[in-house]
Amino acid sequence: MAISVKVMRRPEVGRTSYMRATLKGMSLTFKHMVNPTKVTLQYPEDQPDLHPRWRGTHRMEVHADGRPKCVACGLCPTVCPANCIRLVGGEDDQGNRYPIVYEIDEFRCIFCGMCQEVCPVEAIHVGRHFENAEYSRDRFVYDLDRLMEQDHPTTLLWDPSDSRSE
Amino acid sequence: MSDAPFRNPGWAGNTGEFDLSEDDVRGAAYAGERPPEGRHPSTSASYPFMLVERDPYAPLFEGRHKERYEKIRSRYPTAMAALLPALNLAQELRGHISPETMDEVASLLGLSSAYVRGVATFYTMYNKRPVGRFLIQVCTNISCNICGADEVLAAFLEHTGTELGDTSDDGNFTVVEAECLAACGFPTCVQINERYFEDVSARDVPNILKRLTDELAAG
Amino acid sequence: MAYPYRHEKETRILSECFGDPSARTVAGWKKHGGYQGIARALEIGRDATIEDVKASGLRGRGGAGFPTGLKWSFMPKNTGRPHYLLCNADESEPGTFKDREIIRWTPHQLIEGCLVGSYAIGAAHCYIYLRGEFFETTQILARALEEAYAEGLVGRDIMGSGVDIDITLHVGAGAYICGEETGLMNSLEGRRGEPRIKPPFPAAVGAFGMPTTINNVETLAATAHIARHGGEWYRQWGTDKSPGTKLFCVSGHVNRPGNYEFPLGFPMMELIEDVCGGMRDGKALKAVIPGGSSVPIMSAEDCRACTLCYEGVEAAGSMLGCASVIVMDENTDIVKQVRRMAYFYTHESCGQCTPCREGTAWATRILRRIEDGLGTEDDLDTLIQISEQMTGTTICVLSDSLAMPIISSIEKFREDYLALIRRGERVGAA
Amino acid sequence: MADNGRKADTVTLTIDGHEVTVPKGTSLLHAAETLGVEVPHYCYHPGLSAPAQCRICLVEVEGAPKLQPSCVTMAQDGQVVHTESAQARRMRQGVLEFYLVNHPLDCPICDMSGECKLQDYVFNEGREHGRGREPKRVFGRDDFGGDVLYYGDRCVMCTRCVRFMDEVARDGRLTVVERGDRAVIDTFFESGLDGASFAGNIVDICPVGALVSKDFLHKARAWDLDHTESVCPNCSQGCNIDLHTRDNLVQRLKPRENPEVNGHWMCDYGRANYEWLNRPGRLEAPAVGRGDKRRASDWQHALHALFERLAEAEGASVRVVGSAFSSNEALDALRALAEQAGTLQAGVFRARRAEDEDPLPGFPILVRRRDLAPNVDGAGILGFTRVGDDDGTGGLEEAADHDGVLIVVGDELADQDESFGAKAGLFVYLGTFDSPAARNADFVLPLTTFAEEEGTFVNAQGRVQRFRQGLRGPGTAQPAWLVLGTLAAALTGGDRPVSAADAFASIVQRHAAFGGLIWEGVGSAGAALEAAHA
Known part of the structure; x- marks a missing residue:
């Protein structure tokens, strides 16, 4: 087989010159000097505007009488790819199934939102919230009470029929 | 049909056109009174009566009733087959089939109590709870219904002052809805205890109730 | 003219004595030619009796219209096991009130029919399964039976022929489904009256596990006349396919x-x-x-x-x-009546088969909703589909029995349904 | 069997386009099963009569006017059956829709979720959306007593439970009450199922979550459980079971079909006794030294030291105490080691005996035996003598005072005191739990339980049955056959067993009763011993 050599044509000077890019960059700089617009968010004084599909800290929905909506079906620990949900089911004296233990390890969580998607009773949600810094690791394991206390807005799930959330 | 103020209610063909008496139609010469116990085993032992006065704690299958039961039993190859007649007999004596009755019948026939319960609840004629002295079953099925059975039922409820299925305060009447009683040509058909009242219309209801209470008073 | 209503165009074979209380006794019935049928049957023998009934073309009067002679001929011969004849007097089909009349005016007609049937199929014991509600009827029949026993017409060595036939009255306790033949057998055996799966057919394994034939009251009453006059005599009435x-x-x-x-x-x-x-x-x-x-x-x-x-x-x-x-x-509210029928079938469903247990109840609830004016046009399609799903999928035909009036009423009286659904008007509810 | 040229009694039919030959009297449902076609069914259960009332197994048979219930329609020569025809599918979809008219959609809180037949069938071929707009009827739940809870709303009225109690347990305590859509399963009012010894099976055969086990209620979800083929360790019947495990704990025992041993059933006694497998506080590492001198060790050092002590003791008199909870492999390895180490005086074991047997009347092969341990018969065949009382105590006086080599395997010595084995020249204790009576042991070695290892038991019918490993052993606990086999091999200079199969092969070699058996041949259904054949 014959060896073929591909000959590359050198681009013309107009394309290789750095002058154009330099001027473009400088023009932006000067534009901001003349007309400064704010790009830095002054967090925490200013709070970011989170997208409706932002997936952050979990929260557990509660019934009007304060019981968790969770029925301990076990689907979220099953579906959880990070295996960060621990659930022990039980039954109260009215015969309602409820979680005796419900813990989410927010450190392990990858915030995929599948727990919310799989929940048959819309009890567990990921939330539009991200500020969950703590001083110790074990504080990142949220128990049931703490999940129920969360009051941030919940995430809007992606709807295939409305893929742009409009 | 006559508009006579008192229309003797309660038997088919009572339209004034016939020369048959109520007894002729009902076969009262045959069926009017309870035959003495222990006639031929094939017959008199096995069909139930609905007595007006019943004792929910009456002894079952003792004395002549034991004889009746034994005659019934002798007509069937298996003890189980005597279950329905035995329950009929128990209901005749006690008025309804209580759990205790089921238990007694079960041990008599060598069946499990649960089985007897399953069978007894399958059939609608076994009263699972006490009923009034007169159990009024109003047929509201199609043939009667198109001829106004709903009004008859409503009239019975109104005149006895009860709710459907409940017993009146004096313990006399329980009104229930019944399925077709096979007297479709004489609507509305009402069965009161064992007796059929046919061609009943809503305005006959007070008469019927009066007749029943009169019978009760007469003993 | 006396009760019951008569009409000059009638051909009175079975109903000859309706309204005549005197025919309730053996003597009275014999005046009308009673007990000649069984006498002739005993004379000509079993096979000839079955042949007679076959020749008559008599079809079962209980609803299905199966040829009676053929049914009798299915009974195995010389099995050495007891055979049973069951007479189905659990008349509870809404609209039907013929058996009660036959029994209470002419109880001996039925007894004679039972004797003919039992003799023909080689049964030594016949059970008459009576509806529990039929108190007067049962008593009349019971008295007649006592008399027949006393006269030697039933029991040991009937009419001196050496044949033993016992007849027992079995009183039911209120269940429409016991009018279905296998349900009746279960009920007779002291079980819940749930129909049995076929095969095995009753002629092979029936009541108490023995070969059994079940006939309707009217069928057996007719066989008494056929046994007396012969099969051809019966064919003088009726059509080719439906004689008598x-x-x-x-x-x-x-x-x-x-x-x-x-x-x-x-x-x-x-x-x-x-x-x-x-x-x-x-x-x-x-x-x-x-x-x-x-x-x-x-x-x-x-x-x-x-x-x-x-x-x-x-x-x-x-x-x-x-x-x-x-x-x-014209003043009939079809929707209400169909709903009432649906309720009846729901109430009487034995609850074994799913399509019947759930389907009848569901259909009733949909019809009730339509009746209450809350129906939609889709409900009619749903009803028809439910009805189709209930047809031919169950052990007995109770659910089919509801499907037929529902489908036919929607087909033929769709306007009535639509008036109620669209405008809330009850057609016929005057 | 001699083939005298007579054709076998079979019929050939076509199901879904595939020809299949089955014995005469096979139902269409079974015939389809042999082809791998599952016809949905609820009321039909192979261990019970078939009332053909669920109506979901209807299939189309060419020539038949209506769809036929495949559970009671017998296969006939030349039949052409369609289980997937449009008509059959439409009808199944219709029946499933009927089931859902009143079935609560409470799968999230239903214990059966994940192994529910209704869920499966509806998922496979149910309608996408229900059409029912009417409120569902509500029955609530009913405590049947025993271990059984009944949720009436979920019931599909297949009556398997009623038929099981009638036909198999012959204890007619369950019945269908009422009729039509009001029908529910119930006992005789308040009498319940208390005292019934096989009632737990109705939970197994319930195709939906209508009958659930109180013991298992809310404990685990079906899809979380691992299933391991095993043998019930609670009596010498050796019912074939599945160990259902999760998080390295046994969650429940379920019977596994074996027509030769337990059919489809198991007793409530066996079913309920599994907590001992989850008991905490196990021995996790070997320890060496008597009494106060005991020190933790590791296997290498402990076995090395033990080997040296055994080699020293050559010719000494040896007494061994085995256990009826040990596998055949462990018991035989124990005996082999004892014979190598010196003169075996006696091999004994103890086991509890119940006062009576408890047979299952409708399946009399299955009996809750008197011996409440799985391998009493195996221990006997392998040369161990039963000692002690019916409550599993006593009988160890000779062993307690033995002055030679004393090896205890699997017996917890619960009734023995601290003086046990004080006079022994060498006392080796292999077990799952430490025991006060093991104080004088020179070696305390941790063992796995049967659920944590592989092996075989011999049941009361003389049947060798294999169990498999369902749990991880604690710490460094090892199977007894491995420990004992390694020591024996070291003493003889032979090959040490590396698997239970090796240990089993050595049993077959050493015991005529096991003649002809191979490990693979024992399979999941077990194999009868030679002696049982004779």
Whole structure:
């Protein structure tokens, strides 16, 4: 087989010159000097505007009488790819199934939102919230009470029929 | 049909056109009174009566009733087959089939109590709870219904002052809805205890109730 | 004219003594030729009796119309096991009231029929399964039976022939489904009256596990006459496919409801207009259910040319069933009546098969909703589909029995449904 | 069997386009099963009569006017059956829709979720959306007593439970009450199922979550459980079971079909006794030294030291105490080691005996035996003598005072005191739990339980049955056959067993009763011993 050599044509000077890019960059700089617009968010004084599909800290929905909506079906620990949900089911004296233990390890969580998607009773949600810094690791394991206390807005799930959330 | 103020209610063909008496139609010469116990085993032992006065704690299958039961039993190859007649007999004596009755019948026939319960609840004629002295079953099925059975039922409820299925305060009447009683040509058909009242219309209801209470008073 | 209503066009074979209390005794019945049928049967033998019944072309009067002689011939011979004849007197099909009349006017007619049937199939024991509600009827039959026993007509060595036939009355306790033959057998055995899966058929494994034949009251009563006069005699009435006479139970909006006996093939309109004295209060005919509540409803139009025989009613799009003609006038609320029937079937479903247990209840609830004015047009499609899902999928035909009136009523009276759904108007609810 | 040229009694039919030959009297449902076609069914259960009332197994048979219930329609020559025809599918979809008219959609809180037949069938071929707009009827739940809870709303009225109690347990305590859509399963009012010894099976055969086990209620979800083929360790019947495990704990025992041993059933006694497998506080590492001198060790050092002590003791008199909870492999390895180490005086074991047997009347092969341990018969065949009382105590006086080599395997010595084995020249204790009576042991070695290892038991019918490993052993606990086999091999200079199969092969070699058996041949259904054949 014959060896073929591909000959590359050198681009013309107009394309290789750095002058154009330099001027473009400088023009932006000067534009901001003349007309400064704010790009830095002054967090925490200013709070970011989170997208409706932002997936952050979990929260557990509660019934009007304060019981968790969770029925301990076990689907979220099953579906959880990070295996960060621990659930022990039980039954109260009215015969309602409820979680005796419900813990989410927010450190392990990858915030995929599948727990919310799989929940048959819309009890567990990921939330539009991200500020969950703590001083110790074990504080990142949220128990049931703490999940129920969360009051941030919940995430809007992606709807295939409305893929742009409009 | 006559508009006579008192229309003797309660038997088919009572339209004034016939020369048959109520007894002729009902076969009262045959069926009017309870035959003495222990006639031929094939017959008199096995069909139930609905007595007006019943004792929910009456002894079952003792004395002549034991004889009746034994005659019934002798007509069937298996003890189980005597279950329905035995329950009929128990209901005749006690008025309804209580759990205790089921238990007694079960041990008599060598069946499990649960089985007897399953069978007894399958059939609608076994009263699972006490009923009034007169159990009024109003047929509201199609043939009667198109001829106004709903009004008859409503009239019975109104005149006895009860709710459907409940017993009146004096313990006399329980009104229930019944399925077709096979007297479709004489609507509305009402069965009161064992007796059929046919061609009943809503305005006959007070008469019927009066007749029943009169019978009760007469003993 | 005496009660019950009679009509000069009638051919009275079974109903000859209706209204005549004297025929309730053995002596009275013998005056009308009673007990000659069984006497002749005993004389000519079993096989010849079955042949006679076969020749007569008698079809079961309980609803299905199966040839009786053929049914009898299915019974195995010389098995050494007891055979049973069951007489189905658990008459509970809405619209039907012929068996009760037969028994209470002519109890010996039935007893004789039972003797003929038992003798023909080699049964030493016949059970008459009576409806629990039939108190008077049972007593009349019981007295007649006692008398027949006393006269040696039933029991050991009947009429000196050496044949033993016992007859026992078995009183039911209120369950429509016990009118189904296998349900009846279960009930007789002291079980819940749930129909059994076939095969095995009753002729092989029936009551108490023994070969069994089940016949309707009217069928057995007719065999008493056939045994007396022979098969060909019976064929002088009726049509080729539906020989003989039949009791037609007419109920509903006619002037003279009752049991009328006619040869099969009698025109329906003549029955309604002439025999039954026409529609009550001169109203117009709206619909007829020709065979008890389990058959398709016929519109007034369907009735015009309909003749009352098995094939004639079938041609008109329905079934003769047990010839219980329920006549409805223009003021009838079809939706309500279908709902009432649906409720009946829900109430009487034994609960074994899923399509029947759930389907009947569901259909009732949908019909109830439509009746309450909360229905939609989709509900009609749903009802038809439910009905189709209930047809032919269960052990017995109880769910089919509901499916037929639902489907036919929606087909023929769709306007009534739509008026209720669209405008909340109850057609016919005057 | 001699083939005298007579054709076998079979029929050939076509199901879904595939020809299949089955014995005469096979139902269409079974015939389809042999082809791998599952016809949905609820009321039909192979261990019970078939009432053909669920109506979901209807299939189309060419020539038949209606769809036929495949559970009771017998296969006939030349039949052409369609289980997937449009008509059959439409009808099944219809029946499933009927089931859902009143069935609560409470799968999230239903214990059966994940192994529910209704869920499966509806998922496979149910309608996408229900059409029912009417409120569902509500029955609530009913405590049947025993271990059984009944949720009436979920019931599909297949009556398997009623038929099981009638036909198999012959204890007619369950019945269908009422009729039509009001029908529910119930006992005789308040009498319940208390005292019934096989009632737990109705939970197994319930195709939906209508009958659930109180013991298992809310404990785990079906899809979380691992299933391991095993043998019930609670009596010498050796019912074939599945160990259902999760998080390295046994969650429940379920019977596994074996027509030769337990059919489809198991007793409530066996079913309920599994907590001992989850008991905490196990021995996790070997320890060496008597009494106060005991020190933790590791296997290498402990076995090395033990080997040296055994080699020293050559010719000494040896007494061994085995256990009826040990596998055949362990017991035989124990005996082999004892014979190598010196003169075996006696091999004994103890086991509890119940006062009576408890047979299952409708399946009399299955009996809750008197011996409440799985391998009493195996221990006997392998040369161990039963000692002690019926409550599993006593009988160890000779062993307690033995002055030679004393090896205890698997017996917890619960009734023995601290003086046990004080006079022994060498006392080796292999077990799952430490015991006060093991104070004088020179070696305390941790063992796995049967659920944590592989092996075989011999049941009361003389049947060798294999169990498999369902749990991880604690710490460094090892199977007894491995420990004992390694020591024996070291003493003889032979090959040490590396698997239970090796240990089993050595049993077959050493015991005529096991003649002809191979490990693979024992399979999941077990194999009868030679002696049992004779």
